[in-house]
Amino acid sequence: MYQIRTDLALETQQKMQEDNIELKGVRFFEEKIDKNLTISRVVIETENGAKTMGKPKGTYITIEASNMDEEDEDYHREISVQLARIIKELVRTKKEEISVLIVGLGNREVTPDALGPRVVDNLFITRHVMKEYGRYAFGEDVVNQISSIVPGVMAQTGMESLEIIKGIVRETKPELVVVVDALAARSTKRLNRTIQVTDTGINPGSGVGNHRHGINEKSLGIPVISIGIPTVVDAATIVNDTMYNLVTAMMQSEAFSTLGRSLKDLNDAEKYELIQELLAPGLNTMFVTPKDIDESVKRLSFTISEGLNLAFLGGKTGNKKQKHA
């Protein structure tokens, strides 16, 4: 079957529903926070569900906010607050204080792939101060140890992100890894308006940069939470959507109904063959991205980093004096 690529479990779930495919072992919840803000949960509970969805077992929480992509004086703090709540929900430890390594995946030099590195730029880092002065440096009883790394991409480092993270985890022994990455969506409507948080980490083939190895609890030996925002749609997906819209439009339009129905009758193999013929050569190295992507990534990285600062350090993030000391 010709597979539409998306890193969002929510889009996969919706596509299944549209196509009337029964989803066993997958539960779905939706919570309307206000008129702009919806939080939905896709929980893949069984191996069967995972197979149908093409994604590993686990919880996928999606924050959708129609105004997320608009400028806002405090960088959409209301979204950061929800993000913090969700992150805390996915951290399943009973320890009062934990040590967290936050990883910014992606290529700082390619704008739509720069989300991860930019989030890390704005984090409040505590591990080195804790190590040297103890939690008393922060005037608090409980302070989580936050460290971070931007591993770069394989073409820059010659190493898999997994190798770098694994080495650092082994050496610095955090109890939790959080990875932040730019994602690919299926619909341009979701670009820069959706945050996905999961407890399944990063899986092969996902992300704008197409990671080749999973970065997850299995590969690292500790829990891995991943946070992502879709910033691109593969150009090939646009072609597919057009195809789909063409068929739908034709079926609904009286003038083209015979035609449309004939198209609809094509089986999947025929559709796939047709699409292959339609694809302009070289289109698979192209992506579709909004004209203001540079601004969006800059702004959204603040929203996410503030969510992380809130989740792990509560209200302490106003005082970033230590950061560049």
Place this chain on the structure above:
Amino acid sequence: MYQIRTDLALETQQKMQEDNIELKGVRFFEEKIDKNLTISRVVIETENGAKTMGKPKGTYITIEASNMDEEDEDYHREISVQLARIIKELVRTKKEEISVLIVGLGNREVTPDALGPRVVDNLFITRHVMKEYGRYAFGEDVVNQISSIVPGVMAQTGMESLEIIKGIVRETKPELVVVVDALAARSTKRLNRTIQVTDTGINPGSGVGNHRHGINEKSLGIPVISIGIPTVVDAATIVNDTMYNLVTAMMQSEAFSTLGRSLKDLNDAEKYELIQELLAPGLNTMFVTPKDIDESVKRLSFTISEGLNLAFLGGKTGNKKQKHA
């Protein structure tokens, strides 16, 4: 008629030919430099030709190089050399020494629109040294006065690029303006592989950033040469190409022939209506761009600036000591 948007005269000319539209008042030449490098000229000679082409009268010279987008130790000096030759061909003055203002149009913060500003970053600037020390500072008898400006885009400045350039031209009195801008093409195959040089300046609606006023001899009162490289395709264009490919594929494939022919029978109004329905909402604020666009723009800006340095200053560009003094 549904118009495919392209800033390349060569693409318009080719489309006309494909569609068997007769082009009166337009001449076309092609020169094969070597297996990688082709230079073609579209000369629009009459107002009628201009109307059919949707572009003003003048000469449009296109350098196509299949390897232009590849890394190269000396930033494709062979292309810079051809570019310099073409620029000199379009400068129609008999004066030995001229004063040139080079303008980098576009938005430095939006990668595919940053070509103009980046070209200007690498120019060899002489006007201020000439003004203060005379041409003897360069140990040469003849030195052109080169100045440059990056006006920014209207959303940043609140002013039309034309207003800024006009003011500077009036104040500093150059004899020639060269504008460099990122363009939109129709075909993804041309992205980052084509340079267009014209003596018609910049015209309304062209460029990645869609200039609203012409920057040309008529508006500035002095000759204007423009140099551009296509870095994006409008997302809507991809949909159109798909549509076109669909019809073609269907007509050629036996299985879909009836279907295809029916589509072919649609008149232009019907086609246009269909395409409007197909267009995903919001797609018109999206563009398609190669995944490595950041690297490409960086590299191509060197190729163009070296072409300009060669055209106006000959071999003097190795010594850039003055630049950041």
Place this chain on the structure above:
Amino acid sequence: MYQIRTDLALETQQKMQEDNIELKGVRFFEEKIDKNLTISRVVIETENGAKTMGKPKGTYITIEASNMDEEDEDYHREISVQLARIIKELVRTKKEEISVLIVGLGNREVTPDALGPRVVDNLFITRHVMKEYGRYAFGEDVVNQISSIVPGVMAQTGMESLEIIKGIVRETKPELVVVVDALAARSTKRLNRTIQVTDTGINPGSGVGNHRHGINEKSLGIPVISIGIPTVVDAATIVNDTMYNLVTAMMQSEAFSTLGRSLKDLNDAEKYELIQELLAPGLNTMFVTPKDIDESVKRLSFTISEGLNLAFLGGKTGNKKQKHA
């Protein structure tokens, strides 16, 4: 006399006082806003005063805030509010609505000189929207027309900043120009902790980049307000300060008293000669700057641009949606 270079009228005034030089035609006020924030005014009222001070007649207002250089969640909005108040004080028009061109002087590529360009990056620009849709686009009765430009430095453009600004002023006819520039101070203690606002514009020899021509009411024909923050101290100044400290220390320390007094006996010519001998060759192309200058310039540019947004557009700056449309 060996002149200590500073762009701050406050420092010149203090130096005069230290040296017991009588300042006729110069008035001085100090206002303590709170324990961190002091605003002082140096008003040069006569040509004689201007000559003694080495600065043109006019009002020089200085905001000093000991914590200005520290990170702060809302980028020191309390300072922006004071800055807005001072700017409004210096705008001496009775018109309800004015048109303002804000100029970011300096070199974006040299960190301590990048203040001006970075301030402009964060301004709320209205002129183009006003021109096209009128003030109703903002849902307000009175909206000032804000435009902005980053002219670049002479080594990049081959033109004086004055030429570029003059051309744009002639073409777009603003009623007020505001220039923002990075300054040189005499004392490292003032770096990134002081904002100077004047109604005298920019004068030859001032700024990190050493402007060669005045940008002021005389050269532009309309009022010019300038805003600056000292980001560097000339390396030669440090040597001078050392010399001064040496003499002082010696005089106060019993062990070195004879020595110190002898030094003190040197006349100015002797001191100057001594200092020339002490200056390491090449030191005049060096500057002294804090280790965290990159972060500081980034943060302070927000504080200033917010002050400008508040002064000219009141509370409208939260909604920056138009900016990158």
Place this chain on the structure above:
Amino acid sequence: MYQIRTDLALETQQKMQEDNIELKGVRFFEEKIDKNLTISRVVIETENGAKTMGKPKGTYITIEASNMDEEDEDYHREISVQLARIIKELVRTKKEEISVLIVGLGNREVTPDALGPRVVDNLFITRHVMKEYGRYAFGEDVVNQISSIVPGVMAQTGMESLEIIKGIVRETKPELVVVVDALAARSTKRLNRTIQVTDTGINPGSGVGNHRHGINEKSLGIPVISIGIPTVVDAATIVNDTMYNLVTAMMQSEAFSTLGRSLKDLNDAEKYELIQELLAPGLNTMFVTPKDIDESVKRLSFTISEGLNLAFLGGKTGNKKQKHA
């Protein structure tokens, strides 16, 4: 004793000589390549020599080129060639093919500390291609495996650079580490004109960013070569130099001879006390750096990365196509 801080063994050696301190266990060679280019070697052979020099045993090779800081069309390839020769001299393996991890130390956001990260940006990376396709992908019999990392600074990551590198070394098992770092010099004359290459790695307290732990063969278990260029002088050092120059000037000038001699009579404790009094408060967080440091670091990073590319990959670096694939 009041110690002048420098990361250059050559400067320490010269200071010792000036002060007539006998250097046992330290050998010194100088090789004049041409009128612009001198290569000198300081070899610390004994623990005693190391103690006197305040630097670990090993070989310190310095390339001095008076024109290194000037623009040059091929980024001073003649220096890259010498650098490559020196690196190969310090790699003491008999293996035909080795695996090398190149580390760019420092803070990308602070210009004079960005040398290491910028060098890594321009390296030719082979490890990932070798792992997947073997050396045949390069059409060569022998290809070294090059990988690289920019670990960031502790304030950004919360981790010691050593921890990050150690983890990666353990996981990816290179046979050699090369670290590149910006250094502090004693003399402004050496800034951006000197490259130091050593086989002793990085030692505590060195570098613009003041590393706290050694990154060397002892801590990593494999040989470590370090490459550095001085980009700053500590502001306190300038004060010291002034002091020294003052004394010298006074002794040589007839007018001040009595004075000078008295100063000379001060013992080290007295000198130290005097200097402490002279130091302006806060000066220890300042550095002195050339006005064109941004340009210099950009250019010098090319010279070093090309030296590394030549040393490890011979002539293959023209083809960087893989880099950003």
